[in-house]
Amino acid sequence: MNSAPTIRNIGVFAHIDAGKTTTTEYMLYRSGSIRSLGSVDEGTTSTDSLDVERERGISVKAASASLNWKGHKMNLIDTPGHADFLAEVERSLGVMDGAVLIVSAAEGVQAQTEVLWQALQLMHIPTIIYINKLDRIGASFERTAKDVRRLLSPSALPVHMPLYAEDDSFVAIQELWKTEPRSEQRPIKELDAALQKTHKEVFRSTATEVIAEFDEELMLRYIESDLPNEDELTALIAKHSASAQLFPICCGCSQKGIGITELLDAMLSFLPAPPPKPDLAGIVFKIERERSMGRAAWVRLYGGKLRNRDIVRLSDHEEEHKITQIRVLDGLKRIDAGEIGAGDIAAIYGLPNAEIGDIIGDPQLVPQAPEMAVPLLTARVIPENGADYARTAEALQELTDEDPLLDLTWLPELRELHVRMMGAIQLEVLTSMLKSRFDLNVGFGPPAVIYKETPAKICEGRVAYLMPKPCWAILHFTIEPGERGSGLVYRSRARADDILPAYQNEVERRVPEALKQGLYGWEVTDLIVTLTYGQHHVWHTHPLDFVVATPMGIMNGLAAGGTKLLEPILRFRISVPEEHAGRVMSDLSRMRAEFAAPSLEGERFIVEGTVPASTSMDYSADLRSFSAGKGVMTASFDGYREAPEGTEALRTRNGINPLDEAKYILSARSAL
């Protein structure tokens, strides 16, 4: 390829253990970015660099490294596969130009594969599907490709096929539009001469059929039996992959490096660099601290350019800051480049207040990633040594900067620290990070499920905040239950003559905050709040009076109508040897699961459905233990549903309850 050098950002995604880190490592090695090849099993790969990753052999953080392939720069982001670290995936997803979605040829499409696929589709990210582990016993390219086409998309098209040696071991890749395979390492089993000749023909017609589904011009040609020639077909595959309509399927065995060269070529051809946006636009997608350099904000730039000493104002922040240093990826290193251009990612220093999600420049030009990660559990932080409390809080604050979903909360009355998290593995990883990075011994209390609340019925909330003087803020709200999953819908029907628009805006800004803790202390969601009437006073109203009054008005309404508890629900899939079917079915009904008719796949019993998070928290481990490691449960967040009558879940309120008016007003005033 002799086009001008480009930069592209490519994420490597998959269900846990499919081989993301191994594939990334081999790509870095093959392209010459690293000299020696590391292995996950020995804890020596480039992108699993944290102690806990090396010890456990799983990825926890998204890690990036760059390579050069045929004159073009690729920034690779190796993401974690375990569902507890979905937040890392979500943050990476937003800034990708293309994706390599890995599927193991032995395990096939798995729960997390589908979750990732849906997110990639939502964002229209061009994606190559890479079928890995073809060396494994029981691996099948045909079966896995069929699975991909059935479960992910009929627009997935195999462009590679595996070749085998005489002893049926997998040895090389055939790019289907070529006659000669490129990376044979051992003699390849003679393909049937007829097959050798026909596979190109078969490919031509299959590819034409798949593409014609959404390419009208090709459809017309296809009807006339006018098939595209080799060059035309290659161009068509490239064009439609770039627009995320066609998904090339590649294959290989990353552990042995088979298929890596072909994969890199496919990434170059099918996951192109997008054109730069017309104006300055970028997003902070990662916060990182390095011992020597301090705090870095990783920015993806979509348009424009940033240089050292540029003055930057991030969205949602008042202050401006001067960039002190810009480092871009060069293999595993970060080199001082002094500037970053459109299309690249870089660590930017000198922005002390940068937070994940902050925007530089025009927000319209920055794509929005869907929210996938929802922490369902909360746990109390327990430092082993009471004297470490302050240091622990500081360390966790630093980790919350890097992962805002941890949502570190300090409950002053109880003198307790709480974090939110996705699951038990994340807690273990937190413990280990606090030890290795901050030298702190910290444990956690038993995780509890995060409930939510929703109004039980339509109600009115009223407040007349007129005392103690000087103050004047009158608000009337109507609060109605909304649809499940709808969150908060806010509107105002108050007249500008009665309450100034500026005050109305203040009320609107404060409502979400007021809903953070309902009658039972949980966030209130799925509701419609309407400001029906408001009144300010020309003389007596202070601009902050509505800040104080809004929570009182909202809580007044919730108390009048009551709230119902909502509990988080997981969508699960359980696969166990048949002999455990009875046990699983009785466990499921005890856990209040809802499921469709189970099925048998070979010797395995498969059941899918939904189950409350609260009852199934430890089931994955139980299942593994009573089935001697043979049972697997995968689960992902499905949504919140009404908790059964009689559920008791009270959370200690943080701060003073606005229903306790006198005390609340006093504390709110002194805080402002």
Ligand SMILES: Nc1nc2c(ncn2[C@@H]2O[C@H](COP(=O)(O)OP(=O)(O)OP(=O)(O)O)[C@@H](O)[C@H]2O)c(=O)[nH]1
């Ligand atoms: N047989 C075989 N094993 C492989 C292959 N690629 C990776 N593995 C092994 O599969 C296991 C998981 O590999 P990783 O590269 O850590 O997988 P991952 O997708 O990065 O895993 P997480 O980041 O933890 O989700 C390791 O034991 C690898 O050695 C392959 O092509 N063939």
Ligand SMILES: [Mg+2]
């Ligand atoms: Mg990994």
